[in-house]
Amino acid sequence: MIRIPFEEVAQQLAAVLRGLGFREERARRCARLFAETTRDGVYSHGVNRFARFVATVRNGSVDPAAEPSVVARFGALERWDGQRGPGNLNAWAAMERAIELSREHGIGCVAMAHTNHWMRGGTFGWQAAEAGVVGMCWTNTMPNVPPWGGVEPAIGNNPLVMAVPRAKGHVVLDMAMSQFSYGALESYRKRGELLPVDGGFDADGKLTRDPGAIEKSQRLLPVGFWKGSGLAVVLDMVAAMTSLGNATHAIANDPLKETGLSQMFVAIDPRGLGDASRMEQIADEVVESLHRTRAAEAGKPVRYPGENTVRLREENRRLGLPVEDAVWGEILRM
Amino acid sequence: MIRIPFEEVAQQLAAVLRGLGFREERARRCARLFAETTRDGVYSHGVNRFARFVATVRNGSVDPAAEPSVVARFGALERWDGQRGPGNLNAWAAMERAIELSREHGIGCVAMAHTNHWMRGGTFGWQAAEAGVVGMCWTNTMPNVPPWGGVEPAIGNNPLVMAVPRAKGHVVLDMAMSQFSYGALESYRKRGELLPVDGGFDADGKLTRDPGAIEKSQRLLPVGFWKGSGLAVVLDMVAAMTSLGNATHAIANDPLKETGLSQMFVAIDPRGLGDASRMEQIADEVVESLHRTRAAEAGKPVRYPGENTVRLREENRRLGLPVEDAVWGEILRM
Numbered sequence: 001m002i003r004i005p006f007e008e009v010a011q012q013l014a015a016v017l018r019g020l021g022f023r024e025e026r027a028r029r030c031a032r033l034f035a036e037t038t039r040d041g042v043y044s045h046g047v048n049r050f051a052r053f054v055a056t057v058r059n060g061s062v063d064p065a066a067e068p069s070v071v072a073r074f075g076a077l078e079r080w081d082g083q084r085g086p087g088n089l090n091a092w093a094a095m096e097r098a099i100e101l102s103r104e105h106g107i108g109c110v111a112m113a114h115t116n117h118w119m120r121g122g123t124f125g126w127q128a129a130e131a132g133v134v135g136m137c138w139t140n141t142m143p144n145v146p147p148w149g150g151v152e153p154a155i156g157n158n159p160l161v162m163a164v165p166r167a168k169g170h171v172v173l174d175m176a177m178s179q180f181s182y183g184a185l186e187s188y189r190k191r192g193e194l195l196p197v198d199g200g201f202d203a204d205g206k207l208t209r210d211p212g213a214i215e216k217s218q219r220l221l222p223v224g225f226w227k228g229s230g231l232a233v234v235l236d237m238v239a240a241m242t243s244l245g246n247a248t249h250a251i252a253n254d255p256l257k258e259t260g261l262s263q264m265f266v267a268i269d270p271r272g273l274g275d276a277s278r279m280e281q282i283a284d285e286v287v288e289s290l291h292r293t294r295a296a297e298a299g300k301p302v303r304y305p306g307e308n309t310v311r312l313r314e315e316n317r318r319l320g321l322p323v324e325d326a327v328w329g330e331i332l333r334m
Numbered sequence: 335m336i337r338i339p340f341e342e343v344a345q346q347l348a349a350v351l352r353g354l355g356f357r358e359e360r361a362r363r364c365a366r367l368f369a370e371t372t373r374d375g376v377y378s379h380g381v382n383r384f385a386r387f388v389a390t391v392r393n394g395s396v397d398p399a400a401e402p403s404v405v406a407r408f409g410a411l412e413r414w415d416g417q418r419g420p421g422n423l424n425a426w427a428a429m430e431r432a433i434e435l436s437r438e439h440g441i442g443c444v445a446m447a448h449t450n451h452w453m454r455g456g457t458f459g460w461q462a463a464e465a466g467v468v469g470m471c472w473t474n475t476m477p478n479v480p481p482w483g484g485v486e487p488a489i490g491n492n493p494l495v496m497a498v499p500r501a502k503g504h505v506v507l508d509m510a511m512s513q514f515s516y517g518a519l520e521s522y523r524k525r526g527e528l529l530p531v532d533g534g535f536d537a538d539g540k541l542t543r544d545p546g547a548i549e550k551s552q553r554l555l556p557v558g559f560w561k562g563s564g565l566a567v568v569l570d571m572v573a574a575m576t577s578l579g580n581a582t583h584a585i586a587n588d589p590l591k592e593t594g595l596s597q598m599f600v601a602i603d604p605r606g607l608g609d610a611s612r613m614e615q616i617a618d619e620v621v622e623s624l625h626r627t628r629a630a631e632a633g634k635p636v637r638y639p640g641e642n643t644v645r646l647r648e649e650n651r652r653l654g655l656p657v658e659d660a661v662w663g664e665i666l667r668m
Contacts, residue, residue: 071607072607072608073607074439074440074606074607075410075438075439075440075441075606076409076410076439076440076441077439077440077441077602077603077604077606077607078440078607079604079607104409105408105409105410105411105439105441106408106409106410106411106412106443107409107410107411107439107441107442107443107600108441109440109441109602111604134572134575134576146627147624147627147636148636149629149630149631149634149635149636149637150624150627150628150629150630150636151628151629151630152627152628154623154624154627154636155624160565162565162568162569162572163568164568164571164572164575171567171568171571173564173565173567173568175558175561175564175565179558179559179561197541197559198532205630207531223557223558223561223562224509224513224557224558224562225513225531227509227513227557228557228558230507230509230638230639231494231496231507231509233505233507233620233624233638233639234496234497234498234505234507234639235496236620237498237505237616237617237620238468238496238498238602240616240620241468241498241604241613241616241617242468242602242604242607242613244609244612244613244616247616247619247620247623248620248623249619249620249623250619266441266600268411268443268572268576269411270411270413270445270575270576272408272409272411273405273406273407273408273411273412273413273576274406275578278578279575279576279578282571282574282575282578282581283571283575285581285583285584286567286570286571286574286581286582286583289488289581289582289583290481290484290488290489290567293480293481293484293486293488294484294485294486295483295484295485296483296484296485296539297483300483301483302481302482302483302484302488303483304564304567305564305567305568
């Protein structure tokens with residue numbers, strides 16, 4: 001593992017993207033979003049994910065030149081077509097528009113069809129929080145989790161993001177609807193570790209912490225069993241209906257051909273209602289109440305969603321982004 | 335257990351409510367919401383919950399005459415004060431207004447402070463779906479679940495509701511953020527059964543399916559462990575901030591004094607964007623894809639959220655509402 005300064009990583013990725021046909025400004029923004037994801041400690045969806053992203057540009061799943069376009073407007077609600085452009089750029093543009101709509105109407109929503117994997121969903125939560133508004137967004141995915149009561153992947157793990165702006169540290173939740181991702185299962189298996197809690201079913205249909213057994217059965221557990229399964233279904237339905245895009249069952253079950261996703265972006269700007277300082281205080285009080293609560297392990301206080309990000313961000317800014325030698329070597333050769 | 339016709343139940347409950355100071359129309363609506371909850375098979379929050387609701391009116395937690403009022407408006411976003419009125423009537427009024435706002439602006443939101451337990455959250459999802467719009471709402475609660483990494487109840491189980499209208503049967507999800515409620519733990523314990531999956535920690539901090547051990551430790555599991563814990567925190571924060579109401583830590587940890595809750599009601603009316611028939615088709619296709627998927631147990635097809643409700647509703651309409659003799663006896667004596 002090596003440490004590389006943030007700007008060097010961002011510039012290198014941007015150079016690769018320019019070579020793939022990204023225009024200057026888009027290459028820079030797309031590269032920064034990957035570098036920021038690694039900077040924030042979400043290693044699975046940052047620099048480590050870049051090669052796979054490049055592969056989807058090369059195989060035509062992602063069109064580097066495509067920009068999202070508005071299909072229909074009604075008040076604070078818009079329907080967009082992502083035109084199969086780069087997922088993180090599309091999602092960024094959609095959240096920017098939802099934020100604008102929220103400033104005008106108090107709440108705003110963009111539903112986007114035919115887009116691509118947005119990489120780290122939390123990015124768009126941080127984006128809303130940095131703009132001073134509450135953000136909420138979700139995406140569907142290819143079928144990668146069996147619904148509750150089923151044995152084959154038929155629902156997506158459909159990440160849901162919610163973010164609250166706060167001067168002392170934004171609160172950002174980014175949760176997929178499977179208890180563990182395939183990436184997480186692989187990491188545990190390679191380290192020879194069991195999962196900390198049950199993560200799926202083995203070949204005999206028994207709950208297990210053995211990551212390899214779950215990779216084989218493809219029976220990942222939804223968060224909260226029947227509950228997360230139901231939430232994944234409803235998130236998928238709302239995104240696909242509102243955007244007139246694909247629902248999970250219509251998306252290719254192959255990471256390199258997973259395209260044509262449907263996403264929702266909602267922003268709420270409650271400052272138009274007045275009393276912004278009291279709002280800030282309420283958010284702080286919730287954080288303080290969590291920090292006050294008795295911890296299960298001494299020295300490990302309860303954290304709010306996003307709290308750890310701030311620590312990792314500072315560390316990775318100071319020391320440079322941690323990147324595997326092989327991953328960086330591959331990027332340098334692109 | 336006896337079976338009583340729906341109308342007889344609704345009239346009896348309304349009579350009790352009139353005696354408590356509910357005006358005619360409000361007594362009838364409040365009573366119907368309780369009866370409909372039992373009719374739909376959510377027995378924990380229908381007629382069985384009525385005596386406890388009456389106790390909170392009698393002890394002053396719920397003001398039967400209070401009506402919610404608008405505190406601030408900004409475009410499609412409104413802040414309401416629930417004035418500690420009956421939680422189900424307040425929530426009904428707030429969702430009605432969110433639906434109206436969505437017809438005007440595409441999306442609408444009401445944030446309500448100082449309200450009371452809304453009883454069955456799904457009620458307001460069905461309400462939105464019946465009106466032909468997508469509904470989303472959530473509430474905070476008293477602290478009844480330990481956050482992930484903590485050992486004492488400090489977050490609410492903050493139910494989240496999402497609903498999608500569909501001519502062939504609305505899709506309605508109503509999920510609390512604890513894997514099981516205290517009511518569910520009690521039912522399993524009384525039947526001498528273990529929970530179907532881990533529901534919390536025992537006194538030694540080990541995950542357990544023993545309902546009694548969890549009732550004692552008060553360490554209920556959030557849905558998806560760290561994930562549902564984080565979601566409960568963010569839902570609480572958004573509801574309290576936007577409404578300027580109480581967050582969970584400021585709510586009395588006592589079912590009879592649990593008052594001053596904060597809630598969010600969001601409605602999306604995508605019909606303003608056009609292509610309503612394609613939207614309907616997309617929702618149907620998602621349902622069909624679930625029904626097609628291979629089931630874990632033969633003869634038990636995968637269901638969508640709300641599918642079972644339709645069956646129970648029909649059965650309870652036909653046979654009468656199932657009510658425990660003792661519960662009905664108590665209501666007749668009120």
